[in-house]
Amino acid sequence: MSFEMTKGLFKYDFTDQHAILGVPLDAEFSDIRKRYMKIARRLHSDTCSFEDQADKDWANQFLSKVVNPAYNKFSKENDRKEYNLLLAAIGKRVLKEQAKMHIESAAAKQLATAQNWEEAYKTAVAKLALKQYESVEETQDAIAQISELNMVYLLRKERLGGAVGTGSPAKVATPTTTPKKAAATPAAATPAAAAPAPPPEPKVTPRDSLADGSCRRAQGFMDSKNYAKATLELKEALKREPKHGKAHGLLAMCYLQQNQATMAKLEVQKALASNPEEPTALEVKKKLEQAASGAKDKKSEDKLGAFFGSLFGGKKK
Numbered sequence: 001m002s003f004e005m006t007k008g009l010f011k012y013d014f015t016d017q018h019a020i021l022g023v024p025l026d027a028e029f030s031d032i033r034k035r036y037m038k039i040a041r042r043l044h045s046d047t048c049s050f051e052d053q054a055d056k057d058w059a060n061q062f063l064s065k066v067v068n069p070a071y072n073k074f075s076k077e078n079d080r081k082e083y084n085l086l087l088a089a090i091g092k093r094v095l096k097e098q099a100k101m102h103i104e105s106a107a108a109k110q111l112a113t114a115q116n117w118e119e120a121y122k123t124a125v126a127k128l129a130l131k132q133y134e135s136v137e138e139t140q141d142a143i144a145q146i147s148e149l150n151m152v153y154l155l156r157k158e159r160l161g162g163a164v165g166t167g168s169p170a171k172v173a174t175p176t177t178t179p180k181k182a183a184a185t186p187a188a189a190t191p192a193a194a195a196p197a198p199p200p201e202p203k204v205t206p207r208d209s210l211a212d213g214s215c216r217r218a219q220g221f222m223d224s225k226n227y228a229k230a231t232l233e234l235k236e237a238l239k240r241e242p243k244h245g246k247a248h249g250l251l252a253m254c255y256l257q258q259n260q261a262t263m264a265k266l267e268v269q270k271a272l273a274s275n276p277e278e279p280t281a282l283e284v285k286k287k288l289e290q291a292a293s294g295a296k297d298k299k300s301e302d303k304l305g306a307f308f309g310s311l312f313g314g315k316k317k
Contacts, residue, residue: 003066004220005140007104008147009154013213014090017070017083019147022129024122025087025154029074035129036071042133043067055136062139065219068279069246075277087154094151095158101151108148112156121153211241218250227254245271249280256284264288 009016018025023035041047043063050056073083094101103109107124114120125146132142214237221230231254237247252267264284271281 003062003140003223004216005143005147007144008108008149008151009090009094010144010147012090012093014086015070015212015216016143016147016150017073019143019150020066020070022125022132022142022146024125025150029080032071032074036067039063039067039133050136058136064279064283072275072277072279091154091158094154098155101155103148103152105145105148107145108152111149111152117153117156121149124149211237211244211247214240215244215246215250218247218254222250222254222257225257227257230254231258243270243274245274245278246280248274249278249284252284253280256287261288261291 005016008019010019018027021032021035021039023032027035040063042049043059045056045060048056048059050059073079103112107128111117111120111124128142128146128149131138132146133139214233218230218233218237221227221233231251234247234251234254237244238251241247248267248271252264252271255261255264255267265288268281268285268288271278272285275281
């Protein structure tokens with residue numbers, strides 16, 4: 001079961017959490033939370049309305065492995081700040097590499113030439129979000145289209161020297177004074193001359209994106225049940241970033257699937273030490289606890305069976 005996404009901002013080795021949740025790049029956290037709750041109700045196994053069992057299984061996995069991690073990025077202030085820094089860096093990269101940009105969706109093509117593009121962007125995202133989780137087929141297609149919209153939005157924003165982050169976007173003033181008037185009355189040209197400078201280049205170390213990329217590749221191996229390769233990929237990620245909670249959580253799942261419960265437990269502890277809400281680690285922890293409980297119950301049953309066997313099934317002397 002593969003959840004790999006390769007269009008829009010995903011092409012830049014970046015996980016577009018906004019596209020996954022179907023919210024614009026300047027969405028407030030309160031709106032992000034409302035959107036997440038709606039998606040969670042739609043995909044959760046107890047409330048999912050998909051008729052086909054395979055689709056229900058897909059929905060449950062997608063919620064656990066894609067939607068929950070996306071929401072977790074916004075639910076903690078430090079994670080949200082880190083994500084916004086990465087987003088700012090991606091915006092600069094999109095601007096730098098715009099000559100190689102390839103747009104596929106009609107909505108993104110329209111946004112690229114729209115005059116009132118900020119309003120057009122929000123309208124287009126909202127329209128796609130309405131049916132984003134109506135079916136398995138529509139989900140990943142909608143995410144791809146929204147991420148392309150985000151890519152075009154970042155490009156147009158960067159051309160104006162604007163930064164993108166959680167909250168309302170800053171409006172860019174357009175100077176209306178002519179060069180002659182500007183020379184005669186310097187004060188009239190102040191809005192253009194005093195335009196805010198672009199924010200300093202965020203300090204994003206290569207290992208951060210490399211570790212995240214390793215996790216995505218490892219997830220692909222895990223989806224095809226190649227846990228040995230996934231384990232190697234995750235160990236490489238942890239060499240770059242030893243406290244990467246997601247990598248520890250995925251590694252715990254790999255060990256669990258290979259019946260290495262002790263190693264899985266150690267990785268769960270490391271994952272939760274980095275992020276107490278890391279979803280994969282919590283899932284592995286629950287499975288380990290259930291397995292331990294089942295083993296304990298079986299052991300008790302065996303002892304009880306042996307006791308009654310000694311009373312009623314022993315040899316007569």
